[in-house]
Amino acid sequence: MTEKSKEIVKATAPVVKKHGEAITTAMYKILFERYPETKELFKDAPEDQYRKLANAIYAYAANIDKLENLSKGIEQMALIHVEKKVKPEHYPLVGEALLDAMKEVLGDAATEEVLEAWKEAYFFLADVLIAREAELYQQQSNA
Ligand code: HEM
Incomplete structure (x- = not known):
């Protein structure tokens, strides 16, 4: 990631925090409309999933230059993603939905x-x- 991008992300962290839940709510809507196959992954998700994601995104933005602060959170996310069978090919879909949601909400x-x-x-x-x-996943398949 370039230094300039880090600066921009840090500088926009407060506005993303302010609108975090609106952004993630819009994100799930876009994701499930465009890629309905992703809906199944979230079938047991808590109702406040969008809030968890909003918090995670804000924490990430605020700590973009000290990612070691996030290592526990990242491990927790990875564990739950593997439990729910999230795959690499899902990431661009969520990324696209997230960026379009930011565009929609932040204008x-x-x-x-x-x-x-x-x-x-x-x-x-x-x-x-x-x-x-x-x-x-590798550890699972060796077990
Ligand atoms: C950088 C991208 C992502 C971030 C920051 C992120 C963040 C999170 C967070 C914070 C949680 C909650 C963890 C907890 O409950 O402790 C979570 C759970 C989850 N995420 Fe992600 N995620 C990302 C990408 C994805 C992708 C690409 C998918 C697949 C479409 C996905 C699907 C899920 C699912 C299914 C859960 C579990 C929901 C449940 O509790 O049943 N995530 N993620």
Whole structure:
């Protein structure tokens, strides 16, 4: 991730926090409309799943230059994703839905530059999760 993107993500963290739940609510709506096959993964999800995701996104944005603060949260996410059988190919679908939701909710505040920075940040975190989840799937298959 470029330093510039980190700066932009950090600078926009407060506005994303303020609108976090609206963004993640819109995100799930877009995700399930465009990719109905993802709905099944969330069938046992708590009603406040969108809130958990909003909190995770904000914590990530606020800690983008000190990711070691997030290692416990990342491990927890990876464990639950593996339990629910989330796969690498799901990440671009969620990324697309998240960025479109940000555009929808933030309006003019979501400039091209802001969206590009968040896209980089999303896929950076996605790669960390995908790598950890691959290890966990591997361990499962060796067990
Ligand atoms: C960078 C991207 C992502 C982040 C930050 C993220 C974050 C989270 C968080 C914070 C939780 C809740 C963990 C807990 O309950 O303690 C969660 C659960 C979950 N996530 Fe993700 N996630 C991401 C990508 C994805 C993708 C790509 C999918 C697949 C479409 C997905 C599907 C799920 C499911 C099914 C659950 C469990 C819901 C349940 O409790 O039943 N996530 N995720």
